[in-house]
Amino acid sequence: MDTKISVVEQGAIYRAGALFVEAFGHTQALLVSDANTLGIGGFALIQSLEQQGIEVRQCCFAALPQVYADEFSIERVRLSLSQDASIAVVLGSGSLNDITKRASYEVDRPYMVVATAPSVDGYTSYGAAVSIKGFKQTLPCNAPTSVVADTTILCSSPMPMIASGFGDCMAKFTAGADWIVADELGLHPMRQDIWKMVQIPLRQVYAAHKDIANRDPRSVGLLFDALSASGFAMQVMHDSRPASGAEHLVSHLWEMEHLQKDGLPVSHGFKVAVGTLAMSFLYERLVRMDFSSIMERPSESWEERRENIEKVFSFSPIILEQVLPIAKVKFLEGDALKTRRKAILIALPKILRRCSVQLPPYGELRQAMKEVGCPISYADINTTKEDFFRAIRGAQMIRNRYTILDLLYEAGFLEEMLLAFDQGVF
Structure with missing residues (x-):
């Protein structure tokens, strides 16, 4: 793995300087932040670095509008890094981390992240989720060499970020179910070691949702550890398969x-939350469906599909120009x-059995998300x-990633299943 050092504990930010030296020696540091994160932990982080004799430069984005992970933000950090041999230290969460991760990759350098909120699983992932010419994609780049998360800072982050x-x-519940589907159809075999790396911490966090809602430090630490575990996987x-399925593609x-609410971008986790509940609902409906007519179901021609x-x-x-070639490759x-419909019919009983173990009941998952403060309907994210x-x-x-949506589409049931949402669940 790229990540060699991971420290999640109370007061961890005061160890950041020593951890930087352990990872990179006494080179210069470029602190990447925005006005919000700089106010949260900037003084303590700079002090910790300077106490180790590290010279610190800064690249600070404005608080508003919120920094967006695109080619322009990446270029700004890359140009700043190109001025000398500095190693980037990003103080922030999702977008700032992705920007810094990709910029560091482009100048062939490692980097360090100091987390400010347990808001995403991308801290420790190998790629950067960024928008290039408006198309959301995961670009290749290395994960951070060092991850520092101070649980005091994590617990004090705004509740919407938690x-x-x-x-x-x-x-990871529905992403796991999608992996089961792909595994049973022989399209993406399961790796049990990776599966356990993600799914065991996931269930610990789910069980602790009430404590997370109350900002319990241990439970918030469990959340950060689970998100990190997804990144490590x-x-x-x-490949993001262990942590990302149809719910992320909806996001x-x-x-x-550029979905917004109250003039601000809807967070990645909130969009994913709604996508997760939608996919959970579809999986629960899947059990009640009659697939006996699958071989006679109508299908689209490529012209209709296009x-x-x-x-x-x-x-x-x-974006359309980028989507069409992907959609063409996966179109059957x-x-x-x-042949695929026959495979679905054969695999379906085992898919349903495995997914019934994998997924909590839709209503219980929805209630847990509500208690923590997640949106639970599309209206909640405007x-x-x-x-x-x-x-x-x-x-x-x-994406050429097989999910429940591909199964439903190829079986000829997707539009019929969408009508189920008319029952007012969302």
């Missing part, structure tokens, strides 16, 4: 559309579709039913 991390963590596999659609893709991505011709018709349906349809089109 809830965002909880939502991102709960996504992605490092080992060089990607909203990120491409027309529907163009409708979903009409908001951005640039004729004998290939018949979107409409129409946009919600478009995001689900689009999520099936944008």
Whole structure:
């Protein structure tokens, strides 16, 4: 793994300087932050570095508008790093970490992250989730060499950021179910060591959701550890499959559309939370479906498929150009579709058995998310039913990663299943 040092404890920020020296020696440091995170831990972090004789430069983004992980922000940090041989130390969470991770990769240097909130699982992942020309994608880059998380700072972070991390963590339930589907269809075999790395901490966090809602330091630490474990799993596999399924792809659609609420971007974890509940709902409905007619179900031609893709991505011709080749590669018709439908029919009983063990009941998961402060409907993140349906349809089109949405689409049941949401659950 890329990450050699990970310290999660009370007062950890005061050890950051010594940990930096342990990882990188007495080189210069570039502190990457925004005005918010600089106010949270900037003084303690700079003091800790300077006490070890480390010269610190700064690259600080404004508090508003919130920094966005795109090619322009990456370029700003990359140019700052290019001025000398500094090692980046990012003080922040999701976007700041992804920006710094990618910029460091582009100048071929390691980096260190000092977390300010247990809000995402991307701290320790090998790639950076960024938007290039408006298209949300995961770019290759190394994970941080050193991760420092002060539980006092984590617990004092705004509750929506803690809830965002909880939502991102709960996504591992449905991501795991999607991996089961892909495993049973022979499309992406399961690795049990990686599975346990993610799923065991996930269940500990789920059991502690009431304590997390009350900012219990130990439980918030468990949340950060579980999010880190997901990142470590992605490092080992060089693939986000262990931590990301259809729920993340739904989130990607909203990120491409720059979904906002009250004038601010909706957090990654909140978008993922809604996507997770949607996929959990679909999995629960899957048990009640009659697949006996699967071989006779109608299917789209590529021309019909292309027309529907163009409708979903009409908001951005640039993104549409990037989506079409991906969607074409994964599109099945004729004998290939018949073969897949036969495979689904054979695998379905075992898929249902394994997923019944994997997934908590939809209602219980929804209640746990609500107690921690996650959104539980598309209206909570300022979107409409129409946009919600478009995001689900689009999520099936944008990645060559097999999920429940692919199973439903290929079986000819996706549109029928979307009608189930009309029952008012969301």
